[in-house]
Amino acid sequence: MPFYRLKTGIVHMRGTNLPKPCAARVQIDGSEQVCGAWSAFLCDGRAEGRSTCDAPLCEAHARQIGPDRHLCPPCHLQHRDADPQRGLFTSLV
Numbered sequence: 001m002p003f004y005r006l007k008t009g010i011v012h013m014r015g016t017n018l019p020k021p022c023a024a025r026v027q028i029d030g031s032e033q034v035c036g037a038w039s040a041f042l043c044d045g046r047a048e049g050r051s052t053c054d055a056p057l058c059e060a061h062a063r064q065i066g067p068d069r070h071l072c073p074p075c076h077l078q079h080r081d082a083d084p085q086r087g088l089f090t091s092l093v
């Protein structure tokens with residue numbers, strides 16, 4: 001049973017087939033916390049050791065990169081940086 005961060009505060013939802021809370025990191029009152037908003041998307045980014053990142057994302061944090069393709073903020077940064085400078089990342093593996 002997940003917790004969501006809604007406008008009213010942290011809410012504990014009961015039920016099945018609920019979307020996961022958004023996994024993006026946000027700054028709240030000067031400390032880093034998970035967003036926790038109701039998620040509408042899953043990250044399609046590549047992840048080490050898994051096929052996709054699959055981070056749940058709310059509408060505010062999903063970065064659309066194509067039809068039905070979304071990235072979480074960290075994957076979007078990598079995606080943006082990796083394209084013009086692919087060599088930087090392959091040398092780290």
Ligand SMILES: [Zn+2]
Nearest residue numbers: 022035058061
């Ligand atoms: Zn979010």
Ligand SMILES: [Zn+2]
Nearest residue numbers: 043053072075
């Ligand atoms: Zn991701």
